[in-house]
Amino acid sequence: MSTPASELMDADSSERAAQTTQKSPTQFVEDDKVRHDAKSESSQVLYEPLSEDRLEIRIIDLEPSTDYHSEIHCRLRKFSLLEVKYGNPSLFCLEALSYTWGNDAALTNVVVNGQRTRTTRNLEAFLRHRRETHEKVILWVDAICINQNDPQDKNSQIPKMNMIYGFASKLTIWLGPDSDDSSLAMETLVKLGCGAPYDKMPLLERNKVTALQKLLTRPWWTRT
Numbered sequence: 001m002s003t004p005a006s007e008l009m010d011a012d013s014s015e016r017a018a019q020t021t022q023k024s025p026t027q028f029v030e031d032d033k034v035r036h037d038a039k040s041e042s043s044q045v046l047y048e049p050l051s052e053d054r055l056e057i058r059i060i061d062l063e064p065s066t067d068y069h070s071e072i073h074c075r076l077r078k079f080s081l082l083e084v085k086y087g088n089p090s091l092f093c094l095e096a097l098s099y100t101w102g103n104d105a106a107l108t109n110v111v112v113n114g115q116r117t118r119t120t121r122n123l124e125a126f127l128r129h130r131r132e133t134h135e136k137v138i139l140w141v142d143a144i145c146i147n148q149n150d151p152q153d154k155n156s157q158i159p160k161m162n163m164i165y166g167f168a169s170k171l172t173i174w175l176g177p178d179s180d181d182s183s184l185a186m187e188t189l190v191k192l193g194c195g196a197p198y199d200k201m202p203l204l205e206r207n208k209v210t211a212l213q214k215l216l217t218r219p220w221w222t223r224t
Contacts, residue, residue, distance in 0.1 A: 046115055047147040048078065050156065055081035057160055058145040059094060060112075062127060062137040072110040072127045076144065081160070084167045096140045096168035099126060100176075100219045112144060119143055126174045140164050175218050181211035188212060 050056035061075040084092045102122030109116045110124055123143055130137055142161070147153040165171060175182070188208045195202075204212075 046076065046113055046117070047150065047153060050078060050153075051080070052156065055085070055160065055163070057081060057140070057157065057164060060139040060141060060144055062131055062139055064132045064134050064136055066133050068128065068131075072124060072131065074110060074112045074127070074144065076112050081163055081167065085163075092167055092169060094138050094140055094164075094168045095170040095172055096165050097126065097142075097172050097174060098220075099123065099174040100223050101143065102219075110144075117144070122174075122176060125177045129177070130172070140168065173220065175215065175220050180214040181207065182215050184208060185211035185215035 047058070050058070056078050057080075058076050059079045061077065063073040063075065065073075100122060102120040106121045107118045108121050108124045110119050110127060111117070120143070123141065130139075146157045184207070188204065188211065192202075
C-alpha cells in the first residue's frame, strides 16, 4: 500500500523544520554572548559613569501612584554628595534604606528609567509599601543605586555608604511585609515604648509574646 503524497510532504516538511531548529554548540555560544552583551549594554545605559571628584552617587525618585497594585516606576539620577557636604544638609531630603535582599531566586521586575529591572521580591514589597499616591519619594537603595554587575562601580560606591547614611535625612529599616501578627507586635512595642518607666517588664498576653518573638527573629536582625 503506497503512502499518500500529502503525508510524504508533511513528513519531509517536518524533517526540514527539525533540521532548521537544531543549533550547533557554536550557535549556542553565540546566542549566550548576544544575551550577555545585551545585558551589559542595558546596564551601561542605565548606569551612567559617576565622577569621583564630585563624590557622585545615584539616587532614586520613586514615582507616585494612586493604584497600590500598579507597576513600580523609579527614576535613577546622579547626585553629588559635595552639595550636602559643603551646602545645606537640611535640603538633602533623602531616605536611605536598610533591609535584607531576601531570596535571590525569587525575583520580580520594577521599571527604572523605562527599563524593566530585576530585583528581589522583598525590595519590591518595600517600594510598593513606601510609594506615595501623589508625591515622589527620594530613596537610596544599594541594589538599584549601585550597578551590581560592575565590580568597579561597586568598589567605588560601597565605601561611600557611610557618608550616604550619615547625610540621609531619614533611615528606614524594612523588616518585611506584614505577616505573623507583625502589626500586633509593632503596636505592642509602641505601647511599651510610650508607657511610664517600668521597674520590671509588664506581663503580656501569650499572642503578643508570640508576635514579638516572630518579629524579632526576622532575617534583618541577623544580617551580615
